[in-house]
Amino acid sequence: MAASSASEFVFPTAWKRRHLLDLETLTAEEITILLDTAQQMKDATGNCRRKLSLLSGKTCANLFFENSTRTRNSFSLAAKRLGADTVEFSSAGSSVAKGETFVDTAKTIEAMGVDWVVTRHATPGTPHLLARELACSVMNAGDGPHEHPTQGLLDMLTIRQHRQSFEGLTVALVGDIAHSRTARSNLWGLSKLGAHVIVCGPSTLVSPRWEELGFEVAHSLDDILPRCDVLNLLRVQFERQVTRPFPSIHEYAALYAMNGERMSRSKKDILIMAPGPINRGVEITPEVADGPHSVILEQVTNGIAVRMAALWLLSNASDNATSPTS
Amino acid sequence: MNSLLIENGRLVDPSVQHDAVARLLIDDGYVVAIDPLDGDLPPSIPRLNAAGKIVAPGLVDLCSELREPGRDEDETIASGALAALAGGYTSILCSSNTHPPIDSPGAVEFVRQKAAQARGPRIHVTGCVSKQRQGQEMAELGLLVDAGAVAFSDSPAPLANSALLRRALEYCRMFDRPIFDRPEVPELAGRGVMHEGCHSLVLGLAGLPTEAEDLAVARDVRLAEATGGRLHVGPVSTMGSVDLISRVKSRGIQVTASVCPHNLGLTDEKLRSFDARYKVHPPLRSGRHVETLRQAVADGTIDVIQTGHMPRAREKKMDDLDLAPFGMTSLETCLAASATALVRSGVLDWLTLIDRMSTAAAKVAGIKGGRLQVGDPADVVIIDPDFAWTVSESSFRSRCSSTPLLGCELYGRITETIVGGEVRFQSI
Numbered sequence: 112m113a114a115s116s117a118s119e120f121v122f123p124t125a126w127k128r129r130h131l132l133d134l135e136t137l138t139a140e141e142i143t144i145l146l147d148t149a150q151q152m153k154d155a156t157g158n159c160r161r162k163l164s165l166l167s168g169k170t171c172a173n174l175f176f177e178n179s180t181r182t183r184n185s186f187s188l189a190a191k192r193l194g195a196d197t198v199e200f201s202s203a204g205s206s207v208a209k210g211e212t213f214v215d216t217a218k219t220i221e222a223m224g225v226d227w228v229v230t231r232h233a234t235p236g237t238p239h240l241l242a243r244e245l246a247c248s249v250m251n252a253g254d255g256p257h258e259h260p261t262q263g264l265l266d267m268l269t270i271r272q273h274r275q276s277f278e279g280l281t282v283a284l285v286g287d288i289a290h291s292r293t294a295r296s297n298l299w300g301l302s303k304l305g306a307h308v309i310v311c312g313p314s315t316l317v318s319p320r321w322e323e324l325g326f327e328v329a330h331s332l333d334d335i336l337p338r339c340d341v342l343n344l345l346r347v348q349f350e351r352q353v354t355r356p357f358p359s360i361h362e363y364a365a366l367y368a369m370n371g372e373r374m375s376r377s378k379k380d381i382l383i384m385a386p387g388p389i390n391r392g393v394e395i396t397p398e399v400a401d402g403p404h405s406v407i408l409e410q411v412t413n414g415i416a417v418r419m420a421a422l423w424l425l426s427n428a429s430d431n432a433t434s435p436t437s
Numbered sequence: 438m439n440s441l442l443i444e445n446g447r448l449v450d451p452s453v454q455h456d457a458v459a460r461l462l463i464d465d466g467y468v469v470a471i472d473p474l475d476g477d478l479p480p481s482i483p484r485l486n487a488a489g490k491i492v493a494p495g496l497v498d499l500c501s502e503l504r505e506p507g508r509d510e511d512e513t514i515a516s517g518a519l520a521a522l523a524g525g526y527t528s529i530l531c532s533s534n535t536h537p538p539i540d541s542p543g544a545v546e547f548v549r550q551k552a553a554q555a556r557g558p559r560i561h562v563t564g565c566v567s568k569q570r571q572g573q574e575m576a577e578l579g580l581l582v583d584a585g586a587v588a589f590s591d592s593p594a595p596l597a598n599s600a601l602l603r604r605a606l607e608y609c610r611m612f613d614r615p616i617f618d619r620p621e622v623p624e625l626a627g628r629g630v631m632h633e634g635c636h637s638l639v640l641g642l643a644g645l646p647t648e649a650e651d652l653a654v655a656r657d658v659r660l661a662e663a664t665g666g667r668l669h670v671g672p673v674s675t676m677g678s679v680d681l682i683s684r685v686k687s688r689g690i691q692v693t694a695s696v697c698p699h700n701l702g703l704t705d706e707k708l709r710s711f712d713a714r715y716k717v718h719p720p721l722r723s724g725r726h727v728e729t730l731r732q733a734v735a736d737g738t739i740d741v742i743q744t745g746h747m748p749r750a751r752e753k754k755m756d757d758l759d760l761a762p763f764g765m766t767s768l769e770t771c772l773a774a775s776a777t778a779l780v781r782s783g784v785l786d787w788l789t790l791i792d793r794m795s796t797a798a799a800k801v802a803g804i805k806g807g808r809l810q811v812g813d814p815a816d817v818v819i820i821d822p823d824f825a826w827t828v829s830e831s832s833f834r835s836r837c838s839s840t841p842l843l844g845c846e847l848y849g850r851i852t853e854t855i856v857g858g859e860v861r862f863q864s865i
Contacts, residue, residue, distance in 0.1 A: 135639065212756055234757040235641040236711025255759075256641030295641060320638050 518557020
């Protein structure tokens with residue numbers, strides 16, 4: 112049910128968490144609450160364009176120790192759409208460059224009176240570390256290859272808007288699974304809500320151990336394509352790789368890029384997604400990225416709604432938290 | 438005359454397979470009699486009642502990082518000596534990875550002087566295999582032997598240069614000194630921070646694959662076979678290592694191996710907390726590896742349990758997992774952790790555990806110790822085997838309290854550590 116104004120938002124009593132660190136430890140009910148709340152936010156703000164005053168007087172600090180374009184701006188806009196102030200921090204030129212640890216930097220920012228810390232860092236687990244060290248709420252905006260929970264949620268919200276339910280849906284995550292935080296958040300979130308998830312990519316980037324964890328592993332996109340309702344095309348993260356996992360970009364594109372020819376062999380209503388930034392011609396060709404099946408820009412808009420929902424839920428749950436990292 | 442009679446204790450001496458209640462008489466730093474004692478003893482002789490306790494040869498560690506000089510914020514020779522005594526160690530081999538490293542007779546002498554001042558356990562020196570621990574050019578091993586080095590190692594850095602290892606094994610045959618290698622192929626280990634498996638996959642943390650260790654062990658044992666040198670590999674942590682070591686031992690090749698207690702009791706699932714205390718080397722492996730290692734200790738494939746004492750200052754461990762250093766404090770928990778993992782679970786008896794932590798270790802190092810027969814130095818540990826305690830940060834004498842065992846309940850407490858007949862540690 113859509114809310115038309117701030118006064119119609121009712122806080123879900125089942126939500127107890129003070130931090131949003133990953134989707135692996137969330138229940139299906141908690142994920143559904145986040146998606147429902149995000150949908151309400153989107154509806155109430157006219158596609159995330161109007162402001163609500165749900166969080167006026169609060170302050171959100173964006174602590175980004177890694178470069179970011181869409182996530183950082185999305186969090187910033189989400190906070191502002193709810194009436195909160197924002198503090199922007201990036202590690203370049205900061206005290207981190209002078210040798211201060213990121214924990215001490217975060218504590219310093221927190222002492223300035225912030226209610227949430229949104230953090231991105233190259234090392235897995237850093238938001239969990241901050242959640243133990245800080246008194247305020249912590250939200251993970253990406254910790255190395257571990258998780259990117261709001262990205263997972265915005266992907267799920269986008270799918271739900273087009274497919275209503277996850278039950279019986281086959282979603283393929285294609286590309287650099289080994290280094291993708293988006294993949295991990297999608298895997299946990301989608302599977303908890305009933306989707307069948309396939310991880311697909313070169314065998315050097317898709318571990319067979321995913322099968323031990325209950326997921327389907329595939330190395331041929333062409334083989335799985337006819338079964339897929341959704342394709343989420345993940346970027347090859349060369350910056351995280353120690354040794355090159357395939358012979359050439361040319362070969363990778365030939366085997367895994369979603370192109371017009373492959374679209375012609377897909378289901379008629381297939382959804383094409385990408386968390387961005389997209390590399391045209393590598394994991395996706397322009398006619399697919401800009402084609403009628405692509406929901407890439409919808410994902411961006413939904414990102415603001417999801418982050419608004421998360422900020423609001425965390426802000427109201429601070430007194431109900433059951434453990435330091437819950 | 439400086440005498441001490443330890444009575445009513447269960448004397449456990451693996452060197453002669455002795456495990457029975459007996460009296461031990463010490464005089465002037467040496468064992469002079471074992472029950473039955475001949476003649477009456479004057480009442481003036483100090484007595485130590487060890488009823489209900491185990492009286493055993495003092496423990497021997499093959500590799501303790503003491504961090505002095507150069508890394509005093511982690512540990513000093515004095516603090517490491519106190520920690521060793523509290524852990525029941527009467528002899529330790531200090532690692533060569535100080536700053537500067539122990540690759541010269543002067544560096545050996547520095548440690549020996551500091552050790553003498555500390556009045557802790559007997560501290561033996563491990564010299565570097567390579568100059569400056571750079572892994573390229575052999576250090577002056579003969580001069581290091583003359584200065585007092587008892588073994589050689591670049592640990593915790595692996596000896597990645599096969600030609601260097603081969604030459605060192607050949608060269609050390611002249612001095613009958615062992616080479617210790619921590620087996621790892623650096624290119625395969627990469628930037629790994631934990632065991633490569635399902636948990637590292639889910640956490641997105643770079644993994645340390647088992648084959649990084651297995652391949653190095655395979656190379657090491659082949660070079661030992663080719664040269665006839667004394668090779669000790671360890672600490673090892675994988676099923677593959679155990680398999681290789683077992684096979685070469687069955688062929689009569691002179692290779693020994695060791696394992697750390699945390700690899701006998703904890704698994705990589707602990708890293709789910711993203712807590713840097715669990716970032717140790719070798720890494721915590723999966724349950725199948727742990728079980729194989731435990732059995733390998735029991736059947737003697739693995740000769741020695743070594744502490745893996747790699748103390749790191751608190752501030753260093755407060756960083757994120759990529760930046761936090763590997764390592765843990767272990768001298769004070771090694772016996773209890775091993776007893777809890779192996780004796781309480783029925784994998785080993787006390788006689789075998791003491792062998793792995795004392796008798797076999799002394800033999801590998803080629804030093805006196807590991808036995809309590811008449812004429813031996815009176816290096817003794819007394820253990821209350823059933824005492825339960827919880828590991829807490831405040832309990833350490835080491836400068837470092839970082840350990841994956843914090844909060845764990847362990848069984849077995851050191852009540853006295855006696856070095857050369859002198860009680861140098863006594864629990865309160």
